[in-house]
Amino acid sequence: xxxxxxxxxxxxxxxxxxxxxxxxxxxxxxxxxxxxxxxxxxxxxxxxxxxxxxxxxxxxxxxxxxxxxxxxxxxxxxxxxxxxxxxxxxxxxxxxxxxxxxxxxxxxxxxxxxxxxxxxxxxxxxxxxxxxxxxxxxxxxxxxxxxxxxxxxxxxxxxxxxxxxxxxxxxxxxxxxxxxxxxxxxxxxxxxxxxxxxxxxxxxxxxxxxxxxxxxxxxxxxxxxxxxxxxxxxxxxxx
Numbered sequence: 274x275x276x277x278x279x280x281x282x283x284x285x286x287x288x289x290x291x292x293x294x295x296x297x298x299x300x301x302x303x304x305x306x307x308x309x310x311x312x313x314x315x316x317x318x319x320x321x322x323x324x325x326x327x328x329x330x331x332x333x334x335x336x337x338x339x340x341x342x343x344x345x346x347x348x349x350x351x352x353x354x355x356x357x358x359x360x361x362x363x364x365x366x367x368x369x370x371x372x373x374x375x376x377x378x379x380x381x382x383x384x385x386x387x388x389x390x391x392x393x394x395x396x397x398x399x400x401x402x403x404x405x406x407x408x409x410x411x412x413x414x415x416x417x418x419x420x421x422x423x424x425x426x427x428x429x430x431x432x433x434x435x436x437x438x439x440x441x442x443x444x445x446x447x448x449x450x451x452x453x454x455x456x457x458x459x460x461x462x463x464x465x466x467x468x469x470x471x472x473x474x475x476x477x478x479x480x481x482x483x484x485x486x487x488x489x490x491x492x493x494x495x496x497x498x499x500x501x502x503x504x505x506x507x508x509x510x511x512x
Contacts, residue, residue: 274343276385279314280454284454286484289457290463297332303468305336307476307480310480315344317347345366368387371402372388385405388404400430406431407431408433410435433453434456438458445490
């Protein structure tokens with residue numbers, strides 16, 4: 274997938290789910306169950322040991338038959354690690370750091386690079402490095418006003434809120450109304466109890482329910498925005 278394809282998939286799905294390295298069979302079952310539930314974008318977190326590279330390669334190989342699945346590597350610390358993930362089939366790279374070598378590498382491979390930012394200055398630096406999408410770290414602390422500020426100065430940039438994002442409908446509505454590309458949520462979907470019990474059907478149902486919630490929220494937004502435009506048009510005609 275090229276960067277445009279990944280951005281479109283993130284937008285249409287509205288959600289990135291992160292999987293932490295662990296048992297290969299468990300991760301594979303989590304992804305397959307979530308895929309059945311409607312989720313299409315997954316981030317496999319990098320850990321320090323080389324096992325993360327092997328695990329990513331194995332999962333990528335085992336999920337090739339899942340149509341339109343978008344699998345990226347997250348928490349990538351440097352360009353050398355990014356190179357290994359890209360060689361193993363990563364569709365995108367998420368990093369907590371602003372790294373010009375990583376940015377150039379992803380550009381050379383024709384893959385999406387998503388750096389983490391926590392200030393307006395960092396966002397500016399990311400844009401200057403060629404980022405089309407940035408992940409706003411500690412978004413829950415920076416708040417919606419920060420997103421409005423970033424959107425004001427960088428209207429073409431896509432934003433992903435990350436960090437203790439709640440699954441409550443009212444809060445999700447606020448994030449989506451802030452013109453975010455998608456949200457990043459993990460713990461509400463893949464809790465340790467379900468994974469420990471190998472309750473893959475339960476995870477599938479939880480993901481399906483969450484995806485339906487996202488569709489409902491976005492549908493209500495579209496209906497609200499349409500009604501506002503209609504009201505403004507009516508007032509303009511009658512003024």
